[in-house]
Structures are given as structure tokens and as C-alpha cells.
Amino acid sequence: MRAKERQEGNMAEVIRPVFHHVTIKTSRLHELVDWYCTVIGAEVNFRDANNAWTTNDEANHRVAFLSVPGLDDDPDKVRHNGMHHSAFEYPSFADLMASYERLKGEGILPAFCLDHGLTISMYYKDPEGNFVELQSDNFGDWKLSTHFMRTSEDFRANPIGTFFDPDKVWQAHMEGQPFSTLQPAVRAGAFVPDVIPDIGLPI
Numbered sequence: 001m002r003a004k005e006r007q008e009g010n011m012a013e014v015i016r017p018v019f020h021h022v023t024i025k026t027s028r029l030h031e032l033v034d035w036y037c038t039v040i041g042a043e044v045n046f047r048d049a050n051n052a053w054t055t056n057d058e059a060n061h062r063v064a065f066l067s068v069p070g071l072d073d074d075p076d077k078v079r080h081n082g083m084h085h086s087a088f089e090y091p092s093f094a095d096l097m098a099s100y101e102r103l104k105g106e107g108i109l110p111a112f113c114l115d116h117g118l119t120i121s122m123y124y125k126d127p128e129g130n131f132v133e134l135q136s137d138n139f140g141d142w143k144l145s146t147h148f149m150r151t152s153e154d155f156r157a158n159p160i161g162t163f164f165d166p167d168k169v170w171q172a173h174m175e176g177q178p179f180s181t182l183q184p185a186v187r188a189g190a191f192v193p194d195v196i197p198d199i200g201l202p203i
């Protein structure tokens, strides 16, 4: 019906805008800016006493920060509605592993790690408890990973993913285990951590 109406000119076509940026309210402006600069390689394009606009690509800003008096932490953030995480994708698993190693050297470790089937994902927690997912696509191709998400019984059975211990997976990667065998092993649970981590949900 919608297509027919569109053909007949009764309904305006949706012109899809491209996702551009997120903006975070914070009472730790400089600490958060420094963290995003370290974790995702953000650079500040503009900053004043209360605000900052940063980007890690050619866009004028991708992550912005508003810091005004009156903001405060949510002591029950985990139980309250709102955004759970933002996500950034590397072109390869090797880049994800190299970044894990770099951040570990900076004393920044993921809060939890999951193989979602379509991505290998490492979730970091910023200084105010916002999660940032760093990921690489398991198929190296959005069309293929989208097809997997839509059609795979494996994904249907386990859409949240399989936890893994990042050190153990990084070690296997450094020892030369190819991604073609490492990823299925991660998905199958060969690297599950001793303690299942908190993923920031009330469960």
C-alpha cells in the first residue's frame, strides 16, 4: 500500500539521513575528552570552558560533550533507560587486537568482550560509565554480516553473543592462529572467561 501510495504521489519518500554524531552530557569534560582521544583517536575540533566537539574521521564532529552546571551522575544508571553503548569498527580483527594491546599499555581494559557472530566486540567503559564498543566485522563485509544476522539460526539462538577472555584471544592471535579458526572457536566458547562479567544491564 505504501509503495502504491508513493507511486501515486500521496506519500513523500523517506530521504534517509546519515548517522553523524552522539553528544554526551558530562560533569568531567576534560577527563572524558582525554579518554575518547586515547580510545578512539578522537581529536578536538573545538573546545570552550563547558563544551567540546571531537572527531576521529573527516566529519566535523562525531562525539561531542556538553558540560554545564547542574549535571550529576546517575547512581542507578544500570537500571534506568537510555543508551547502552556507542560503537566503532576497525577494518580488521588484527586492528582490533592491536588496539586492545595499545589500550592495555595505557591501562585501559575492556569491561567485557563478546563474539556476536557478526562481530568480535570489546566493550570499554568511559569514566562516566558509558560503554564504547570496539569491533571488527567477522565477515569483513557488511552485506555478508547483515545476511548472517537476518538468516542465521546460530544468531537467532545466541544474539547477545559468547563471552571471551580478551587476553587469551589476543594470545592465540599473537601465536598465529588464523582468524578463520580462531573466530569459530571464540563463538563456540573456547575462550569463555573464568568469571562472566557485568554487562551494564539489571540481569
Ligand SMILES: [Fe+2]
Residues within 6 Å of the ligand: 085, 087, 133
Ligand atoms: Fe553494539
